[in-house]
Amino acid sequence: xxxxxxxxxxxxxxxxxxxxxxxxxxxxxxxxxxxxxxxxxxxxxxxxxxxxxxxxxxxxxxxxxxxxxxxxxxxxxxxxxxxxxxxxxxxxxxxxxxxxxxxxxxxxxxxxxxxxxxxxxxxxxxxxxxxxxxxxxxxxxxxxxxxxxxxxxxxxxxxxxxxxxxxxxxxxxxxxxxxxxxxxxxxxxxxxxxxxxxxxxxxxxx
Amino acid sequence: xxxxxxxxxxxxxxxxxxxxxxxxxxxxxxxxxxxxxxxxxxxxxxxxxxxxxxxxxxxxxxxxxxxxxxxxxxxxxxxxxxxxxxxxxxxxxxxxxxxxxxxxxxxxxxxxxxxxxxxxxxxxxxxxxxxxxxxxxxxxxxxxxxxxxxxxxxxxxxxxxxxxxxxxxxxxxxxxxxxxxxxxxxxxxxxxxxxxxxxxxxxxxx
Amino acid sequence: xxxxxxxxxxxxxxxxxxxxxxxxxxxxxxxxxxxxxxxxxxxxxxxxxxxxxxxxxxxxxxxxxxxxxxxxxxxxxxxxxxxxxxxxxxxxxxxxxxxxxxxxxxxxxxxxxxxxxxxxxxxxxxxxxxxxxxxxxxxxxxxxxxxxxxxxxxxxxxxxxxxxxxxxxxxxxxxxxxxxxxxxxxxxxxxxxxxxxxxxxxxxxx
Amino acid sequence: xxxxxxxxxxxxxxxxxxxxxxxxxxxxxxxxxxxxxxxxxxxxxxxxxxxxxxxxxxxxxxxxxxxxxxxxxxxxxxxxxxxxxxxxxxxxxxxxxxxxxxxxxxxxxxxxxxxxxxxxxxxxxxxxxxxxxxxxxxxxxxxxxxxxxxxxxxxxxxxxxxxxxxxxxxxxxxxxxxxxxxxxxxxxxxxxxxxxxxxxxxxxxx
DNA sequence: AATGAATGAGCATTCATTCAT
DNA sequence: TATGAATGAATGCTCATTCAT
Numbered sequence: 001x002x003x004x005x006x007x008x009x010x011x012x013x014x015x016x017x018x019x020x021x022x023x024x025x026x027x028x029x030x031x032x033x034x035x036x037x038x039x040x041x042x043x044x045x046x047x048x049x050x051x052x053x054x055x056x057x058x059x060x061x062x063x064x065x066x067x068x069x070x071x072x073x074x075x076x077x078x079x080x081x082x083x084x085x086x087x088x089x090x091x092x093x094x095x096x097x098x099x100x101x102x103x104x105x106x107x108x109x110x111x112x113x114x115x116x117x118x119x120x121x122x123x124x125x126x127x128x129x130x131x132x133x134x135x136x137x138x139x140x141x142x143x144x145x146x147x148x149x150x151x152x153x154x155x156x157x158x159x160x161x162x163x164x165x166x167x168x169x170x171x172x173x174x175x176x177x178x179x180x181x182x183x184x185x186x187x188x189x190x191x192x193x194x195x196x197x198x199x200x201x202x203x204x205x206x
Numbered sequence: 207x208x209x210x211x212x213x214x215x216x217x218x219x220x221x222x223x224x225x226x227x228x229x230x231x232x233x234x235x236x237x238x239x240x241x242x243x244x245x246x247x248x249x250x251x252x253x254x255x256x257x258x259x260x261x262x263x264x265x266x267x268x269x270x271x272x273x274x275x276x277x278x279x280x281x282x283x284x285x286x287x288x289x290x291x292x293x294x295x296x297x298x299x300x301x302x303x304x305x306x307x308x309x310x311x312x313x314x315x316x317x318x319x320x321x322x323x324x325x326x327x328x329x330x331x332x333x334x335x336x337x338x339x340x341x342x343x344x345x346x347x348x349x350x351x352x353x354x355x356x357x358x359x360x361x362x363x364x365x366x367x368x369x370x371x372x373x374x375x376x377x378x379x380x381x382x383x384x385x386x387x388x389x390x391x392x393x394x395x396x397x398x399x400x401x402x403x404x405x406x407x408x409x410x411x412x
Numbered sequence: 413x414x415x416x417x418x419x420x421x422x423x424x425x426x427x428x429x430x431x432x433x434x435x436x437x438x439x440x441x442x443x444x445x446x447x448x449x450x451x452x453x454x455x456x457x458x459x460x461x462x463x464x465x466x467x468x469x470x471x472x473x474x475x476x477x478x479x480x481x482x483x484x485x486x487x488x489x490x491x492x493x494x495x496x497x498x499x500x501x502x503x504x505x506x507x508x509x510x511x512x513x514x515x516x517x518x519x520x521x522x523x524x525x526x527x528x529x530x531x532x533x534x535x536x537x538x539x540x541x542x543x544x545x546x547x548x549x550x551x552x553x554x555x556x557x558x559x560x561x562x563x564x565x566x567x568x569x570x571x572x573x574x575x576x577x578x579x580x581x582x583x584x585x586x587x588x589x590x591x592x593x594x595x596x597x598x599x600x601x602x603x604x605x606x607x608x609x610x611x612x613x614x615x616x617x618x
Numbered sequence: 619x620x621x622x623x624x625x626x627x628x629x630x631x632x633x634x635x636x637x638x639x640x641x642x643x644x645x646x647x648x649x650x651x652x653x654x655x656x657x658x659x660x661x662x663x664x665x666x667x668x669x670x671x672x673x674x675x676x677x678x679x680x681x682x683x684x685x686x687x688x689x690x691x692x693x694x695x696x697x698x699x700x701x702x703x704x705x706x707x708x709x710x711x712x713x714x715x716x717x718x719x720x721x722x723x724x725x726x727x728x729x730x731x732x733x734x735x736x737x738x739x740x741x742x743x744x745x746x747x748x749x750x751x752x753x754x755x756x757x758x759x760x761x762x763x764x765x766x767x768x769x770x771x772x773x774x775x776x777x778x779x780x781x782x783x784x785x786x787x788x789x790x791x792x793x794x795x796x797x798x799x800x801x802x803x804x805x806x807x808x809x810x811x812x813x814x815x816x817x818x819x820x821x822x823x824x
Numbered sequence: 825a826a827t828g829a830a831t832g833a834g835c836a837t838t839c840a841t842t843c844a845t
Numbered sequence: 846t847a848t849g850a851a852t853g854a855a856t857g858c859t860c861a862t863t864c865a866t
Contacts, residue, residue: 670841671843674840679840680839
């Protein structure tokens with residue numbers, strides 16, 4: 001966890017990671033409000049309270065900032081999810097915790113959620129890396145939990161765990177995207193239960 | 207059908223619709239290969255075999271081209287879906303047809319699928335309109351079919367039809383995105399059955 | 413000559429070469445006054461009376477403009493020199509004409525001369541290409557004329573024609589550079605005679 | 619000699635002159651390899667083994683470094699040349715020594731030669747100062763020696779000593795530039811004899 | 825309708841220089 | 846003296862859009 005966080009911060013030169021951290025937060029805000037392509041590096045710098053050039057002491061390019069936001073968040077989310085489920089033995093409960101955490105995290109930081117649900121999707125190039133990196137691990141976390149349940153006889157053995165994982169992820173992802181785009185303000189996290197309800201019912205063995 | 211062709215005409219200004227059509231097809235190809243932001247209007251013009259300026263006789267801007275691709279496809283898809291289900295009475299079967307058609311259409315035109323699953327997601331602005339326009343109608347089609355099933359007592363009455371529709375859409379959407387990004391070449395349409403299997407099982411009344 | 417000029421103009425798209433020509437002239441003026449590195453493309457555009465972007469319709473980069481100035485001038489100079497000496501049989505007179513033409517051309521266009529004597533010398537990279545391209549041909553013209561004289565017994569046979577050519581070129585080049593840098597205004601072309609006087613006396617056979 | 623070392627000290631502020639000296643040497647290397655405009659102060663600092671800021675404790679600006687390289691070298695060269703010829707009385711021999719020393723010094727340090735023959739030529743501004751400062755003195759040294767010869771009746775009295783000096787310098791300068799740019803590796807100093815041979819023959823009184 | 829030459833606003837990035845430590 | 850993190854001014858180039866033909 002903490003180590004995951006630290007390892008990931010290879011762009012941040014200072015111990016405290018103060019400036020780099022501030023730039024990342026500023027960028028998340030700016031990207032969320034203007035979109036990645038309409039955001040100027042100068043906007044990020046101003047928002048972070050540093051000079052334009054300073055941004056480049058911490059990140060190699062505007063694109064690297066976007067990647068760093070993703071990397072850091074996925075790493076954090078993975079670490080948090082792993083920590084949550086390591087003490088749980090019931091696969092159903094594991095999936096429930098993963099789903100809940102997923103929506104809780106996005107629901108807690110709307111700007112980050114916008115970047116995740118919208119800005120990060122806009123390039124095949126990134127989507128491919130995205131798919132190859134942390135996302136694969138995340139899907140894998142869901143799949144393993146499901147497979148445990150299959151081995152325990154609680155989930156239907158005839159289902160392809162890979163596909164099942166994508167279905168759950170896709171449903172949660174859609175909840176998040178809809179929440180972002182909705183004019184109405186509602187809590188995102190509670191949606192996890194509705195998704196899980198149908199999902200678990202659908203994959204139940206009996 | 208006719209209605210589809212008619213809906214379609216609001217992007218294409220010319221009687222023959224030939225050039226406008228060609229530009230749209232060219233743009234789909236170009237966007238799919240280079241991404242929206244990296245595609246130049248000049249690229250589209252060359253691919254369509256017309257001069258740069260000609261593009262602007264058919265579309266107001268580069269962005270309008272993207273929107274037109276979306277509009278036309280959603281209109282087509284909606285029309286096709288409506289036609290398919292109007293003769294079916296079983297709600298379960300309706301949902302199955304919708305899902306199958308969804309993946310069949312995307313699976314039949316990879317370039318269009320890339321534009322839909324990736325390029326169209328990259329801007330909050332577009333996503334909002336997207337959500338407001340055809341997409342809402344599409345979700346509504348799913349929701350109505352589900353509600354019919356609820357009224358008929360075949361689907362659980364305790365479920366929020368709106369959320370259920372999003373879950374199904376999200377799952378299908380994820381199948382499509384994964385298919386796009388996957389290195390392996392497989393058929394997309396058959397995934398519909400696996401999704402439906404779990405979904406229907408999950409929402410079944412009994 | 414004219415053909416040399418035409419062949420060389422591969423950057424200029426229009427038949428008349430009007431705009432491209434104007435940009436080249438403007439660039440020569442601007443480079444001569446501010447130096448290559450301190451000249452902005454915008455300055456050149458303004459001086460040429462075109463928009464910034466137009467410059468890039470005719471030249472790939474700022475650097476290509478500098479190269480084009482060089483290429484065009486060397487081609488012109490070579491063609492002119494060849495034409496002048498083709499009807500002359502006396503090697504001494506050939507060398508005299510080459511030298512005179514050399515200083516006449518530079519003396520006739522101070523801006524061009526500044527670009528040639530100063531701006532073009534500032535990069536090893538360019539100097540290497542410079543040396544490899546037109547310049548080599550120019551030196552070769554001098555050398556051949558000298559060798560003719562050697563064969564005719566009028567120039568010392570013990571001299572290395574290559575070195576001799578460089579000596580003459582170097583002396584003329586220095587005249588040009590000094591003329592550029594001098595505060596006093598004097599005619600450059602007449603210097604050719606003083607150089608030739610010593611040079612021919614130095615290489616004379618008798 | 620002492621005078622050389624003293625002249626040198628106006629660039630180097632420190633007593634030991636160690637760091638300033640190291641920076642100058644590093645800069646010569648860096649400029650020679652990347653060109654003045656492509657060389658970063660940070661490159662020089664790294665090459666010299668000091669921090670970026672330290673460079674500014676010894677030199678006011680990047681440009682001053684270039685100037686200092688020039689100043690130091692010209693001062694050294696002038697001192698060396700003066701010392702060599704002060705004991706010689708024959709004007710022909712004086713010129714021969716000056717020419718030989720000129721090419722020996724450049725031939726002994728290729729990096730310095732590159733800076734002298736290429737990098738220092740790239741700006742009118744510098745060329746003007748260059749012309750005004752040490753270079754004028756250097757030319758003057760040649761001219762005086764030639765005038766001595768004229769007074770002694772060994773050199774043609776009809777020649778303009780100023781022009782003659784430039785011719786000799788120009789010829790030597792061209793030898794040096796060609797040597798820099800040549801792919802073939804040969805000794806530069808021996809070229810002095812070939813130049814002198816023609817030159818002296820050309821200016822001889824008889 | 826069609827062309828494509830011309831436009832010019834827009835922006836990521838670099839790097840010489842400073843200054844607090 | 847020495848450091849090196851921080852600064853911010855400066856600019857070549859791209860490309861969506863226009864418009865005279």
